[in-house]
Amino acid sequence: MSAGAVDVTYRGVFQKNLAGVITKELVKAARREDKFGGTVARYGDSPERNGIPAKQFAVIASDMASLQVEMTKYEPDNVVVVAVMDDTLAKGIESWAWYGVRPINLNLAPGGTLLVISRQDPAALLKWIPRRPQPWTLAILPGEPSFGGLWVYNDDGTDYRTMGAIARVTDGLVSLESLIAQAAGTRDGGKREQQLREGYEAVQLHQVAAGEGAEDTYVPVQMPDWTQMREGLVVPAVEVGRTNELFMKYTTRTARPLIKFDACVKCQICYTVCPDECFIPTPEGHYDVNYDHCCGCGICAQSCPVSGCIEMVNEAVFDGNEPLHGVYERDPAAYEELRAEKLAKAGGPVPHYGIY
Amino acid sequence: MTTMETRAAGTAAAAAGSEEIITGCDAVAQALRLADVDVLAGYPIRPYDSVMTAVSKMIANGQMDAEFIVAESEHSQFEIGKHASLVGARAFIGSSGVGWMYGMEALVVTSSLRLPVIALVGNRALDDPGAFGVEHNDALMVRDTGWLLYWVESAQEALDTTLLAYRVAEDKRVMLPCALSMDGAFLTHSQHIVQVPGPAPVAEFLPPYDLGDRRFHPDNPVSIAPQFNEDWVMEARRQADAAMRRARGVIAEATADFRRVFGRGPDDPFVDTYRMEDAEYALIGMGTVGLVGKVAVDRMRAAGRRVGFVRVKWFRPFPRPELRALLRGVKGVGIVDRDYSFGSNAHGGVLYTEVAAALYPEPTRPVIVPFIAGLGGREVSVENIEEMTDITEELTARGELDASCQWIGVRGPASDPRYDVERGAR
Structure with a gap:
């Protein structure tokens, strides 16, 4: 009498179909084993924003009663796998319906597995992922994040490779055989079987010890009771010139604007068009970037009239959110070196970023 | 009421008080003048709209100083009332039948924002068929949403209760909107004997509207009605529930004070x-x-x-x-x-x-x-x-x-x- 959940954490809109296919197909495969199941799309994530961290769950239970209890939760309990569809989500996730940035492994059950699609090694990911009091498993499925759209099925095999990896790491929640049998009934069943087996074989498991990983700075927001809340749905406003500390937005980002300050013509367009007021004027008329609140929409890069001045660069090559103009002020040449290094590591800027 | 009568009413009322033969809607209009309402929003529909006519005459005659905004629909009308109340203006709205229904979204947010807007509902059958006569279903549609609801029997009670409604609704312990219901035709369009008080007792009975630290103003930077999720809604409902529970005591207190100040009024408030x-x-x-x-x-x-x-x-x-x-x-x-x-x-x-x-x-x-x-x-x-x-x-x-x-x-x-x-x- 038990239920287990697979949490698929994904980039809103771009990976909604991906998460939807994975969770539903896991449940269908589990039905072949006479288990009970359902999927839960975390309601607060809807309507989704482009790139915002969002979740869908597959709940698989030995019996109907265990399933029913989980189906009335926004986030089911006993998350045995968190499947992360883009490794930059490992920096933390902040749904638009939440308060603050949560660790990617916050709800992982003790002994559970965090499965990340990534080209990075465990040490690099553990720089971002907070430590846990119990040991857990970091599983890496080598690959690039698969981004599509709401109306697009991105048929690149990421869904079935991920399911194959999940079958490997869950030890019995749903078997590879059931997934293959389920896939056999679909179009391109042979290709799907191949992808399931690929994922099953390719996933690399890494045991993470208790206490291993980044510092855990997460502090849950304290919820006031009804006598403590202001009446009439009034909350303090963010003062002019300040930013909302309860909604950072940076975890939405898959690429960040990197500025070549030497090329800047001080036209102020980036400052004007940024929907999140992330450009901070410097005394000499440049614009520094508040990476805490930049959601990576790329409008600045599209709007900048100077070629190569603002470029969108893969978020995975950065740690932290410190503004970079200070580096430039101290030593413009050193800043250019840093910029070149990041661009090289990322394989150049993200082309056509933000153009839909 | 003719213009001449309105003038006479205004002049006489300025002195002490006067007996008038006026409709229920006119009586509410007199109360709005006495309460010095700041913003009135309206959209015409029978039978409530006689109050619009009466109020606009008084404003035109210089007997009343208020913003009177005729909106393009009930929904906008009620939103205007809500926002006026939010910036610290004493506000009045009203409608009848399906007009009241059309503004339903604006009505429920007025109560959930705990804004003491007063509304007149000239009770009217819901369409279809297109009928002008009284049914109470219109006002009753908001019965579960945090509106104080009152049904008057006479034009006198309409005037008195309008003053009472502002006093109760604006009380810090309550802060809920109040809809005053008046039977279409029998009260809205029939003239009754009404004692119209002078300004002095009204000033004594009804303190100025004070929204306190909730007032929406550049000097008081607040955010009103953000998107709430399951983490907050139930507590907000509980606050409205508590306000409605407290309203009973405030109504009793205000009714007793009404009797003291005006020398008349009911023994039982409810x-x-x-x-x-x-x-x-x-x-x-x-x-x-x-x-x-x-x-x-x-x-x-x-x-x-x-x-x-x-x-x-x-x-x-x-x-x-x-x-x-x-x-x-x-x-x-x-x-x-x-x-x-x-x-x-x-x-x-x-x-x-x-x-x-x-x-x-x-x-x-x-x-x-x-x-x-x-x-x-x-x-x-x-x-x-x-x-x-x-x-x-x-x-x-x-x-x-x-x-x-x-x-x-x-x-x-x-x-x-x-x-x-x-x-x-x-």
Whole structure:
């Protein structure tokens, strides 16, 4: 009498179909084993924003009663796998319906597995992922994040490779055989079987010890009771010139604007068009970037009239959110070196970023 | 009221007070002038819109200083009232029938933002068919949403209760909007004898509107009504619930103060009771049905029948303690609903359901007979009230504890196979 959940954490809109296919197909495969199941799309994530961290769950239970209890939760309990569809989500996730940035492994059950699609090694990911009091498993499925759209099925095999990896790491929640049998009934069943087996074989498991990983700075927001809340749905406003500390937005980002300050013509367009007021004027008329609140929409890069001045660069090559103009002020040449290094590591800027 | 009469009313009122022959809508307009309302929003629909006419005359004549905004719909009208209230202006809105319905979204956010807007609902049947006559369903549609609801019986009560409503709604312990219901035609368009007070007692009774630290202003940077999720909504509802619970005490306090300041007014803030002292039977209704109800009671009393009438004034908060106390010892109760709630308990109206629920915890309960009468503005006569009393007595004598709803004044047979399909299984 038990239920287990697979949490698929994904980039809103771009990976909604991906998460939807994975969770539903896991449940269908589990039905072949006479288990009970359902999927839960975390309601607060809807309507989704482009790139915002969002979740869908597959709940698989030995019996109907265990399933029913989980189906009335926004986030089911006993998350045995968190499947992360883009490794930059490992920096933390902040749904638009939440308060603050949560660790990617916050709800992982003790002994559970965090499965990340990534080209990075465990040490690099553990720089971002907070430590846990119990040991857990970091599983890496080598690959690039698969981004599509709401109306697009991105048929690149990421869904079935991920399911194959999940079958490997869950030890019995749903078997590879059931997934293959389920896939056999679909179009391109042979290709799907191949992808399931690929994922099953390719996933690399890494045991993470208790206490291993980044510092855990997460502090849950304290919820006031009804006598403590202001009446009439009034909350303090963010003062002019300040930013909302309860909604950072940076975890939405898959690429960040990197500025070549030497090329800047001080036209102020980036400052004007940024929907999140992330450009901070410097005394000499440049614009520094508040990476805490930049959601990576790329409008600045599209709007900048100077070629190569603002470029969108893969978020995975950065740690932290410190503004970079200070580096430039101290030593413009050193800043250019840093910029070149990041661009090289990322394989150049993200082309056509933000153009839909 | 003619322009000349309005001027006369204004001048006389400035001195001490005056007796006027005015409609219920005019009486509300006089109260709005006396309350120095800052922003009035309107959109015309019969029968409430006479108040718009009366107010615009007073503004044009320089007797009243207020912003009067005629919106392009009820939805906008109510939003204007809400936002005016939010920036610290005393606000007034109003409508009737489907107009009230059309602005429903704006109405529910006014109460959830806890803004003490006062509304006049000139009760009117909901379309279709297009009908101007009174039914209470329009105002009742907001009964669950945190609006204080009051049904007046006379133009005098309309004036007095408008002042009382601002006092109660704007009280820091309450901060809820209030809708004043007035029967279409019988009150909105009939002129009654009304004592219009002068400004001095009103100033004493009604303090200025003060929204405190909730006032939306550049000097007070706040965010109002952000998107809430499951983490916050229930606490917000609880706050509204607490406000509605506190409203009872504030209403009692304000009503007593009204009597002190104006030298008149009701003893009981919540219900208007008539000859209930030794009553064996009681009829309960809301609005102008009380006028005929009381006359019918006099007639029946003269014939030796021990009958009383109870008019529910405040429907929200519902006068549960008063009704329980009043009906203790009463053998049979007839509930006169000028509304419908198709498919509800016993197929009765809204008032019936509420009264029956209020009496349920009583150790001995009277026979309760639901009636529906006066829909769509159909007259409810003294004879109708007597007929309802007869039926109530008869069913009480039979010990009918599960009485089916009776329609009074409807053409057609009371019993018919097409109607009694549920007999025995209701």
